[in-house]
Amino acid sequence: MTDELKFEVGGVYKNMKGPFEVVSIHRDDMVIRWGNGTEITTTVNLQKRIIERMAHEKTIKQQQAEKLKKAKAPKKKKAAPAKKK
Structure with missing residues (x-):
C-alpha cells in the first residue's frame, strides 16, 4: 500500500477474521473487538501488515482475473490481404 495506514480508536478495519473495531491504542499495542x-490485545504493526497483505493479495487476484478474461476473449481475425490482379 502506498498510503500509510493509521489506526484510530473507534475506527473499523478488516483482517482475516473479519471487521473489527479499535477499542484502545497504547504505544505499539492496541485492543481490538470483533x-x-x-x-x-495485538500490535499495531501486526494488524497493519495483515491489512496490507490482504490488499496486496486482492490486487494480485484482480490482475489474474483480468488476464484470464483477456485469454478467454475471442480473438479478432485479421483480414486476408487483398489479391492483386
Missing part, C-alpha cells in the same frame, strides 16, 4: 464481542 462483532461477536471477542477482544484481543
